[in-house]
Structure formats: C-alpha cells, structure tokens
C-alpha cells in the first residue's frame with residue numbers, strides 16, 4: 001500500500017474491488033476471511049453481553065430480585081401454614097370419641113377412608129390390613145408395614161394415637177418395624193383424609209374400639 005492512498009481497511013479496499021480479502025496468517029493450511037461480522041450478528045452479541053452484565057449485577061451482586069429458591073420457600077411457607085391451620089382446625093373438633101362414635105359410624109367417612117387406604121396404604125399394610133399378601137395355597141408373604149388387625153398398637157392404642165402415627169409417621173428416633181418406618185402422611189394428605197382413614201381402621205377393628213353398629217335406614 002503506498003502512502004498516498006487513503007487509509008481504508010484491507011477488507012474494505014478488497015470488497016470495493018469485488019474481491020475477497022484474506023487475513024495474513026495461515027494455520028494448518030486454513031485461512032480466514034478478513035470481513036466484519038454482520039450488524040445483526042453484532043447487535044445480538046452486544047445485546048446479550050449487556051443483558052448478562054446487567055443480570056449479573058442485579059441478580060448476583062446486589063440481590064435486587066428474589067431468587068427462585070426464595071420464591072419457592074415463600075410459597076412453601078404459605079402452603080405449610082395453610083396445612084397447619086387446617087390440621088389445627090380439625091384437631092379442635094377431634095378426639096377419641098368423635099373418631100369412634102361419629103366418623104367410624106358414618107358411611108360417607110368410611111367410604112373416603114377406604115378409598116384413601118386403597119390408594120396409599122394397601123401396598124404396605126395389605127388389602128385385608130394384615131400386612132401380608134396371599135400367594136395361594138393358604139400361604140402369605142409379609143409386607144413392610146405392621147398388621148393393623150392384630151390388636152397391638154406400637155405407638156399407643158387410643159384412636160387419637162392411631163391418627164397421630166398416620167399423620168406424623170414413626171416418631172423421631174424410632175427404629176421402625178424391621179427397619180422400615182411409617183411415613184408422615186400429614187405431609188401428603190389433608191387432615192380430613194387422615195381422620196377418614198383412621199375411622200376406616202377403627203371400623204375394621206370395631207370390637208377392640210367398641211365402634212357402634214351403623215344404624216341405617
């Protein structure tokens with residue numbers, strides 16, 4: 001390039017003449033075009049660079065917005081509060097007597113309880129509540145849960161004790177049954193379902209808990 005020529009880039013000079021300019025270096029026989037990236041490409045590149053930088057400052061440096069974890073925790077807190085309130089409301093009107101004489105004699109409650117049992121409990125406590133499954137020829141295989149028909153209750157034998165073990169699960173520190181623990185179903189099911197399934201278990205053990213006969217029309 002002589003000194004009289006105006007200073008323009010090699011690429012601009014070449015494209016003016018309808019040529020393609022190559023950069024000087026060459027590696028492994030590969031050469032590069034000496035061209036500007038298109039503006040639309042550059043626009044996206046800088047826009048995203050700026051976006052990232054702003055995001056990094058706002059989100060990570062100053063914590064001006066709330067993180068997903070914080071939002072999740074807030075929502076869980078609201079849900080847990082509502083659940084605790086629902087449990088408290090139910091417990092205010094629930095005692096041994098209500099469970100035995102009202103819920104365990106109410107066909108509607110028993111139907112709900114049976115449904116809950118079939119969906120959530122049967123796998124470990126068995127269809128006949130004996131915590132076993134028949135494999136024919138009068139033989140049985142034991143399931144992980146305790147029998148709910150043997151008249152023995154590991155964690156207390158009042159109706160409310162049974163409600164509690166279902167709602168709260170095995171007490172902290174308990175070694176369980178053959179190493180298996182009972183899950184806290186209060187985490188998963190509404191307290192009304194726990195009460196209904198308790199009523200269903202009481203009905204199945206009607207003799208032990210003196211559950212009155214259902215007097216129907």
Ligand code: HEC
Nearest residue numbers: 120121124144145146152153154155170176177180181182
């Ligand atoms: C994954 C298996 C499993 C499921 C599902 C399960 N349980 Fe249990 N359950 C157990 C085990 C194991 C124990 C014994 C826990 C212990 O001893 O600490 C137990 C104990 C109990 C007890 C105390 C029994 C006793 O003899 O003291 C009751 C009542 C009970 N479960 C009811 C239920 C109900 C109602 C459901 C359904 C809502 C249910 N369980 C679902 C495994 C299960």
